[in-house]
Amino acid sequence: MSRHAQTPHLSVTDSRGLPVRQVAYWREDGSESEARITAVQHDVGGRPVAQRDPRLFADASAPANLRTIYSLTGQVLITLSVDAGWRVTLWGEARQPLHGWDGRGSLRSIEYDKQLRPQAVFEHAGDGAPLCAERYAYAGSDPTFAVRNQCGQLIRHDDPAGTQLFEQFGLTGGIRTQSRRFLCSFDSPDWPVSLSERDKLLEDAHAATSYTRFNPLSEIIEQIDAREHRQLFSQTVDGQLREVGLQLKGSAPKTLVGAIQYDAQGHTLRETAGNGVLTTFDYAAEDGRLISLLRQRGNDILQDLRYAYDPVGNVLSVEDAALPIRYFANQRIEPVNRYRYDSLDQLIEATGWEACQTSKFSLIADPAAIANYTQTYRYDRAGNLLELTHNGPQRHGQRLLAAKHSNRCLPVRDGLEPGEEDLRNGFDANGNLLGLQPGQTFNWDLRNQLREVRLVLREDRSDDNEQYRYTADGMRVHKIRLIQTNAKTLMAEVRYLPNLQIRTHSGTGEMLQIISVRAGRSSVQVLHWESEPPKGNDNDQPRYNLNDHLGSCTMELDTTGQLISQEQYHPFGTTAWFAGRSEIEASYKTLRYSGKERDATGLYYYGFRYYMASWQRWLNPDPAGVIDGLNLFSMVKNNPLTYFDIDGRIREGVNEEYPAKATIKYFRAPQSSTPFSENSISNESTRFGFPDTPPLSSQVMSASPPSKR
Template sequence: MKNIDPKLYQHTPTVNVYDNRGLTIRNIDFHRDVAGGDTDTRITRHQYDTRGHLSQSIDPRLYDAKQTNNSTNPNFLWQYNLTGDTLRTESVDAGRTVALNDIEGRQVLIVTATGAIQTRQYEANTLPGRLLSVSEQAPGEQTPRVTEHFIWAGNTQAEKDHNLAGQYVRHYDTAGVTQLESLSLTENILSQSRQLLADGQEADWTGNDETLWQTKLNSETYTTQSTFDATGALLTQTDAKGNMQRLAYNVAGQLQGSWLTLKNQSEQVIVKSLTYSAAGQKLREEHGNGVITEYSYEPETLRLIGTTTRRQSDSKVLQDLRYEHDPVGNIISVRNDAEATRFWRNQKIVPENTYTYDSLYQLISATGREMANIGQQSNQLPSPIIPLPTDENSYTNYTRSYNYDRGGNLVQIRHSSPAAQNNYTTDITVSNRSNRAVLSSLTSDPTQVEALFDAGGHQTKLLPGQELSWNTRGELKQVTPVSRESASDREWYRYGNDGMRRLKVSEQQTGNSTQQQRVTYLPDLELRTTQNGTTTSEDLHAITVGAAGHAQVRVLHWETTPPAGINNNQLRYSYDNLIGSSQLELDNAGQIISQEEYYPFGGTALWAARNQIEASYKILRYSGKERDATGLYYYGYRYYQPWVGRWLSADPAGTIDGLNLYRMVRNNPSTLVDISGLAPTKYNIPGFDFDVEIDEQKRSKLKPTLIRIKDEFLHYGPVDKLLEEKKPGLNVPEELFDRGPSENGVSTLTFKKDLPISCISNTEYTLDILYNKHETKPFPYENEATVGADLGVIMSVEFGNKSIGNASDEDLKEEHLPLGKSTMDKTDLPDLKQGLMIAEKIKSGKGAYPFHFGAAIAVVYGEDKKVAASILTDLSEPKRDEGEYLQSTRKVSAMFITNVNEFRGHDYPKSKYSIGLVTAEKRQPVISKKRANPEEAPSSSRNKKLHVH
């Protein structure tokens, strides 16, 4: 196996240290980047308040700095209210944020680090309590502006006819207004329209006069219409310009084919056929351009090890990627066997990339090939090789090495290409007070870095002379690449209420006029126009096919005359690599349009195309993202600087990816991918070719539970229907999650129930919700012993050859210990309406029995209808006084597992703990009165003594 020396990883475990409450107070990592070399012990320290809430965390770098400078702050400080909601968050990267909730737990006030104030207004308590409006006041503004306003449907017959009763029908937001026109019975959106704010207008929906609000909007309305089958699967979608996509599925609910009908034209096939293995693994797909892609997998791990793309007409192999993984799944080499080995200046140039990691799995060295005349990487794209190269002197080898500090900041990139004399070093200056950092060309003094960021951690200068400005929500508002006393060149943006970009406008001054390029982002459609003064020189519709199999497919349709050298309605099939980067573009006949390869952390290393015009219309590049004229990649929630290997702003999801809020994909860009700019968590599910992104947190750091997944792999509906059909893909019960509108073919699901912050109580409560549907009342904030009797389920646990009934806190006392060495860990992955329990095999001392519970809140089924992966609740009860009420939360930390032992984490080793499958049955109705304290629990409560049989 290449690039792996076992000595590098010897004696480098991850160690967690716990206090007597079971809370993690130290995370210890051992860093080594040279086999056999010394290790650097890196300790991350945590502190908790008296109630067990995490109050501060500090990484090894800032801890060392604090020893010599006591003014150095921890990475994070938190304060909480009496119900456990976070009141104040103070981050050295993202600044200080204050948030207040009302008595119902709804957010009513946010004060951001930049001083912006956001308030939320709700219906009166006599009504359902729905959100009515959001107001914002920027620093320096005298009065707040209403930036969001909801108009809710009534109960008229017309509204009922479109299933709109009780739904919002118009949502005025920061980009304009969205109108909901029709819903299906399964609450899928059948028709929805969007109007954008007029240029020069700001979102301000104060008052109730909609006719006044309409004057702020552009007159054009963009409507998207969809149809669904009875299971909620998308059948057709017609975009705002009348182009229709059609999808078909096999009996297992997997994509079988897709078609596109451009407005006023005939239908054309996009995906002709797909073949899956018995386990649901994609084996072969044939596209409408006559190109076939075949997949191969490692038998032991089911990791993808090969992707071959060939033209059917002449069997020409166009791309043949071979992946090699290390034992933990890091990519150590990628070879394209469709490309020839070349020779130039006494070097052998193999079409292969190799990667080497340190003991923390950070990339420290990479090799590959680049264009011989490429020069130093910057924010500018290199010129492509035109036409596609056939000679030997186009490419050369390169080697890159990466250095990081003890806080995980990339501080140096060394590039070496001796044959082309392309050798350079990129230095990055990190603040001495935070993880904020910039290129050394902006400053080489760590004490001056903070001046290049605002209080919220947003970078204010991209390159020397290039200013950045941000809105009150921490979204990039404008980039000024060229500043002039008169009119400057600029690129500015608008975003919707969900933080996704809805408009991009680039303006350049040309003599006495202004050239403007405008992109309007709509579902599966981008409207791209170019104006010179008042004259429209280009009107382009870029249509994205949402279900295109392995490829990303776009159609370029010009309303104006297309440029010379490119056909109107050009189909562009983009074939990517394992992290989603577009490497090969083919036309509708399977002929090569362009080829591109990338450096680790992004940036183009090799780019060739058959002509310059076609090359200039490539939209998606590194990681499948759009590259703006600024050189920044737009990921959704953030912008990325590939020439620095860092995000432009702090992570809005907080500590979801650790204490460093600027680090890109844990410094492992060859293996991990970030879907939306929030987290690099990528779950390649065995037997499937899709990914699930989860805001996954440790038990001590509760954050909102969000799941993101492509629509074609999502099944959302009533839990009993999901259990009956067991369709391949991710199955999410509507009893637990709300599904937001689809964006670019990706759905976001948000947990919608209050759960008690207790491992066993949240498991009981979750199972009760799933068994009894929407009948479960909101969590009553009672003390734990009084909760179970009012729930409608009784839990049992199967530990291999032993069964425990009526499992509860009181059941797990020492008289029932130990489970014994004979207990077997032969536990299946939990299905919906099930969970897992971990319990100590042999008692280690007096007192309570150490255990942990989790309930399945979503599952992945294979084609065999068996569970291939589970998402479980992962909540632990904080320390509290006897009889003190339990707290509740919707910020449910989640754990994604593909085998039951992954539920152990670092806390429950197999040598000491058994895993059992939690099942439940409905409790028979009993008449009971509310108890004042746990000692009065009746015999029918969940505190009935456990029995083992």
């Protein structure tokens, strides 16, 4: 019997039309199918109060995955999640959140002005003193504000990473001028009321100021970053992106991508990069799915990706016809990856090719030996990937054990299975993982954001660690890595600004600017060294990142279209093969799987969460709640070839919309109303009480022109 035969998805509703059961039938081979039931219980008002996944539904002694208690006016008062712990929210008369508590004993409070705009946010750890984590200042109606369109707008925001100033707005509300100043210390700030006292907490350096210019339709036509590099955008008459250019400070402007053509559905058909590489896209006429992605330089074909799908849109194979069939160790190695799914569309088998070398890096001129691999995946009824079996030269096999009544998992190490006590101690009360491996521990802030990773623990002196700071919107803007040596402490620092990263290293004296540009369906990064460039690297070198259907950077090309590096990935993001013309040059690649940055910890930073490719799951529960399913740790519901994650909160199909958003850094415009209003809970049954982060629906200014598709 076929895997998908007689495996319908059923929905059961009560007399009010509310869904009370979802029945799916699971099968991965020709055996009998297994019913998996998701249950929802509603109160008399029709609101969901208890939700259970198939694993906990089958256990009569198990609690619900999520329980929700509402106020008389329908607002969420309490949420009890087996994955994310409990949250309690106290609301004001105008439905504004006043206080919020969580399972770690943290308290978060918001003060408002007479217009119910937030003035200050206070955070109180269970064992510490309350700190003012944020302060807000708004413009009045004075003519000096009016000339900059600031009246009533948020013009200063002191947040956990420093201070952001909004100095000028466009007629339609877009931010024209904004500045960022960083804190002197990496300690959590306690912002005083006095502006002068607040300024003393900031670095003496000048603010990093960026500028944006809009056309009459509010489309971005120019952006100037904090180092005065200009990005130029032009649109077609219907608002589609037509051309992107870059002018480095003191240099002439250059086109990075142009001649972009679209079909009637808004799909990109072709585009020409500034290095002469032509990219052509082909779509299936019947459903609009991408079936071919061809990149060529003149007559030379660099990449020819061909996609095949099953009837419901799951990716069955990806072939790179530009690569030859190779032979090694009595194996025929075809340049194709194939995938197999169960009846719930979970990936259960993947085949492809990978490098045989342990280091995984090889020179393009001296290619390393490669071999075929097969990966198989086993899940429990809740969708936890419990076992990955890897058959190939590399070692990526993994076994995880899930807690009895939650989706928190830990690996089996040296044959020792973690017990329930280990699983309780491996996470804090909010479900944040406390360590990836022995000797590497995680510290979390009160907003459930990763604050510090201790890479090497020492008893006699300081630890090696990597620390992170975030804005009030949850976006990372500062990263510091401290490495202890016998002589001194070395510090590697990254500051994230709109379209720009500033990287320094105290040990090597390196000072590097990385200018990031969205260029059509791909991206370009320009490396500008203020110090002497490393040997073999040209200053101001554009690196054209060529992405696959997931947004993963598979190739890097230089300004003449020559290959800098090339990378292949296993389905869940580990590196299968990595080659370049120079190891030093390739080491400056920053965008990897899904177009995300991979830190020295091995974690991928997505925006609101960190992803562990080695465990195939997220580091902590989804801050958006159960909007993407009751398993708050699962990565794209175990279908990583057909779906990608935008920012760590929700999955999106690769053929629903191209993942241009996956590599854009978001900089949210200030809001005149509270960012923690009732509107920030778009579905109150899916969020956990007191909101941790502003909603995706809040006003956003992206680092490149928004798509109009």
